Amino acid sequence: MGLINMIEVRGLVKTFPARGGLLSQKAVQAVKGVSFTIPDAGAVAFIGESGCGKTTIGRILTGLETYDSGEIYYNGQNLTSLTPRERQERLRKIQLIQQDPYAALNPARTIYQTLMAPLTWEAKRQQKNRDWMERRAREVLELVGLNPDVVLGKYPHMLSGGQRQRVVIARALTVQPDVLVADEAVSMIDVSLRLGILTLLQALRRDYGIALLFITHDIAAARYIGHDGRVYVIYQGEIVEQAATDELIQSPVHPYTQALLSAIPVLRGLEQPGPDRHIPLGEFALAEGNGCRFAPRCRFAEQRCRDEKPPEVAWQHEEHRHTCHYPTPRRVVPEPLEAKS
């Protein structure tokens, strides 16, 4: 893994203006001062429930959403100081892979047309001709494991979910991205085909040094793509725990991380549940007051948790950080059974 941090984000804040409806009558602060880094060719995962703000961060990074405050450094350059146009130009190298491969491809355009649209502009920038564009279109399709002769002339509705997601990745590759932001990129794909997409992302990172930001609730998938990477656990717009992937899985100290990890299905017969596994049944309630945001759902919460907001501190070493008053490592993930015959 490279030593330089390709992307460094500090104190990112995003507030969505108030909207009608019973649930959201006041402005929603979706991201509350989030800081993280993505190393060159690194793998970073954001995990958390739906609505925790992880998707918003991905959309900000890919230029689809603005942010209210905070700094984004990209290869050492502060994007906040750039004009919106220049910022957009830089952020083009960070490409989003959306969750829904059915919505991400234009139903009225063939795969050929879909790939040619961005390639036309790439060709203009690099002063290449049409031949180059066509070769490049075929090349990116081959990179994602599709046969160009079969796919190019087709419309998206003629492809399966897995094939579509591969086309989406191919399209992102046309601009030679530095970072791919995969937002639940496999959750709508048949489980049997998911691994193929994950392996592809893994290969792109290994062979072409494309860094991955993997936004997901499926921690096992995040681990598969980047077990040497880093996981950030996000709860209601804040990072509550961060550590190297395997360390976070083996010894999570924040009760929220433990709840998320407990939720991983156990393959009974092959695995046994972790001894401390516990799944909270309640739906998430927005915390009020100044205390820990997770306190209302936390089964270990004490009075201090409700009164006082826990600061971010290190656990055992600098790389493993959390925001919990009473950090306790617990074993919650499924453990493989011994005999496998």
Add this chain to the structure above:
Amino acid sequence: MIAEQLPQTPLVRPHRQSFLHIAWRVISARPSRILGLVIIVFFALMAIVGPLLYPHNLPINPNAIYAPPSLRYPLGTDFEGTSNLALIVTGARYVLFAALMAALFTVFFGTTIGLVSGYFLGPADTILMRITDFILTIPGFPLLVVLSTVWNFGQPIAMGFVLGITGWGGLARAVRSQTLSLRERGFIEAARGLGLPWWQIVFWEILPNMGPYIAMNLLVSITGGIYAEVGLFYLGVVPFHVNNWGVMLNLAVFTGGAMQSPQALPYLLSPLVCILLLTLGVVLFLDAMDEMFNPRLREG
């Protein structure tokens, strides 16, 4: 990075079925569509080559005024003894060309303004929608009546322009609302993320998704245009410079007294039946539009 090692694979352009090929398959799927197409092509040919078949000044025959249909005059004659068939054939060009122009103007303005308004939102949207509301409140037909007093409608393009310019409001509204829903879709966000310019997103990514809707609107606008102009001529509010179907209707009713005397009936009915027939053709053909322009309905 990746781009530098290009494998020298032979270039094969993707095989795509041509539009004509698809169109024919769609149309031939139902006899009604073929009938619609035949009717439309028939009238289009009439408009294009019709005037060439007859002398500029159609011969008159004082011995056969308001003659009933016969071998010589298949559709009868008018007040001067001119063949109604010749009048229909030579009059088709003005009517159809003006209606086509009207439809093209309607679709062009309606689609462009709706797309731009719906994609950009903000101030551009506000201004464009105010203009659209203004256009929607203009009563098109009375405006034409007023305009005709100062404007010479001898050229069909002028007529088409005026009909189009007053008629695009509704389409603009509809296109805008479709754009609003399409711009939130994943593929539009992806296009923005890829740094595509706005006009490419609007016209190459969003517009094709409305293909069927716009094509149908074009056809419907043509029939609308025919009704409007024929109506104008029928009422006699537009000066007659050239022969056309509307003029025929007017003369048949007000000069020939076709409402009272059966003599002038062939003179009245021939343009009327043509209009009905053309409308029927359009309606029958309309059904094919969705499949022709909607790639989702195409097979693998």
Add this chain to the structure above:
Amino acid sequence: MSLHDPVPAPEDAGIQIRNLTVSYDTDRGRFHALNDVTLDIRPRHITGFIGESGSGKTTLAMAMMNAIHNPGRIDGGSVLLEGAGDVLRLKGEELRRLHGRYFGFVFQASSNSLNPLKRIGAQLMDLGRSHGVTDLRALLREAKTLAERMGMDGDRVLTSYQHELSGGMRQRVGIIFALVLKARVIILDEPTTALDMLSQQAVLEIVRTIHQERGLTTVIITHDMGVVAEMADRVVVLYAGRVVEEGPTQSVLRHPRHPYTRGLIHAIPRITGNLHDVEPLQGTPPDLATIPTIGCVFRERCPIRAPICDTVAPTPTSAHGDGIVTCHGVDQHD
């Protein structure tokens, strides 16, 4: 208890499916979505139907309720429901009454099956009325209790519109709808696909608890082996409209006999253990139009394909004690 119909369903509602064949009429021809399926759904068990898209798992569940609609058609076979006889012979009002009395169906995306213009409570009362429940108050009370059991605020849920609820809550509401009429057979179609891990586990936990408490017959349709492994007592592996393996979940997971089952299990990235143990399943999910009509339907994707697979369709053989497996290669591979 006026909640019940005059004749309550028997406690143990097992289902025996025999030689069930269902076909769909498409513009490319008529295809078998289910082919000669024979299966026992045991009472008081959770049965998982697992397979990729196009495997026929949802069709099987719908056929069990005789709820296949055009362009689908049940071509043959029987579905014997304890206490009700052959479901496939019923129609009209009789069938509707049976559905209300026996079956609770939770749709894939419950939000799509809820009326966006009516409050949840009002929809519950509609449901009660349409099935002849006289004491609507008791029905609402029951729904409220269920909602609270599921970690929701009962009053709030009943007075909400569906758009005011989160995805996890809607899914729970779907389960409440399936349970209030005291159904004996609960069928959940991909109950957790759109949910995140925590909501998924919460929903599964609720299903498990209520299943045990009421002694239900539960069927979970899913493409996620994890869900089956967590929940099901027995698993039915479907491929291209055929049952390729069936048996007790733990045994199937530990010793999968069919190469397809093995592939499914190996394709799941795990949270612990060696990352290199997983491998993707080859090929693409079955397409009804292109699956072979002679020989084994799985052979194109099969790692242990033999010449016999091209010509002879494998027949079910006994496996996992009281289960079955449908593969020519089972003997040399265990």
